[in-house]
Amino acid sequence: MTRGSLGIAAIVLAAGCSSRTAPLHKLLTPDATGLPMIARTLRAITASRANPVIVVLGHRAAEIRSAASTDMPAQNAPRFITAPDHACGLSQTLAAGIHAAGTYPAVAGALVCLGDMPLIGTALIDRMIDAFLTSPDHPGVLPVHDGRRGNPVLWSRSLFPTLMHLTGDQGARPLIRRHEPDMLRVTAGPEITADFDTPARLADFARCFTDG
Template sequence: MRASLEVGSYRQELRAAPGPAGREAERPPRGGAGRALPGAGRRAIQPQPSQATPNDAHSKPLALLLPAAGSATRMRGGDKLLEEVGGEPLLARQARAGLAAGLTVIVTLPALDHPRGATLAGLDVIRVPVPDAAEGMAASIRAGVAACPEEAEGLMILPADMPEIDAGDLATLAAGFAEDPARVLRATGEDGTPGHPVVFPRRLFAALAALKGDEGARSILKGEDVRLLALPGRHALTDLDTPEDWAAWRATRSG
């Protein structure tokens, strides 16, 4: 397996390219933390178990962004992305899941020499430093879009602090996106509650690259006819931000 690809800088200028269904899209160049926040959605897809297989997960290339440049201040000195899940740090687990699902994996980091980056050693992922990460989620999203391969038809954004998301979930979403790659696809809990990840088609890359501040992609989702796809249980809803969250989650799994 190849070593991680490090992207030391990225351009924010985008060049236009034809988008799906005759719409104009913005195609980012090669190069290169945040969370796609809630947006309205209609036409929900019924819950399905995570049965998609990695090799046939999608017919067009899809990239996965793991925003890991934030400071995780609510952990009060700890680092939620270094918490162990399944015997390895959460960030490494999520990156490995993306690779197993057949996705191009992009990980934003505070700096390439940050301890989080060390957990990715030996994994074929694109590591992107985000020097302006203090701005908020938008900085990582911009960096992730700029690092997307030119052939990517969409970008799946997965908050890296969601330990129940697995390779099967990611493959299921990739397969669902391939059915209608011009529309946003959002994961929900089994009960239909909107969650994460969210997959954005290429036609929205320019809008993602123009985001500012700590809002994430909420403003983009508001204007979209979002397709919903249910994942098992609370996979799409469980995110752990504090030591108490982690303790409670581990208690339910050990019980």
């Protein structure tokens, strides 16, 4: 981000305990090339226009950070933080990331990404950023496929205070319901709803990215 310009931060939520795939942790699971899921997710995000990239850790933080750093390019390397209250729910992990993003004065908004959505590509991220920076008076940007919204979600800085005061384990869903009519929409593919949070889906992920 150049001095005096506005930019968009990316917040990658990677603090969960991955209970649905226990004893395996989904973010540590390798794809067909051996790259851990969290590193695969970050590869697309760090290649985008998002800056800074903030990874919020919690459960098994040291292992997730090590896996996330696998084959990490030096350019746009992420900043790692730990959510002290991550065990209290997704909202606390999100709040920690939003707080960190808010310390950058030139950040006009934050793209909230899930660590277990490695199919999200750089092109979609950049189109969402472009859409918001073209019309920054909107509360944010939603990706939509066949009429269904998904992740990631981009939020305007004006909503950072509200995002930091959410509670529970449902993240920003109540805020989406409140502001959805006024949010920008970007057409996307089915990857915006494709996560890997069951043993069967982890087996699918292990066969992904055979071309590297």
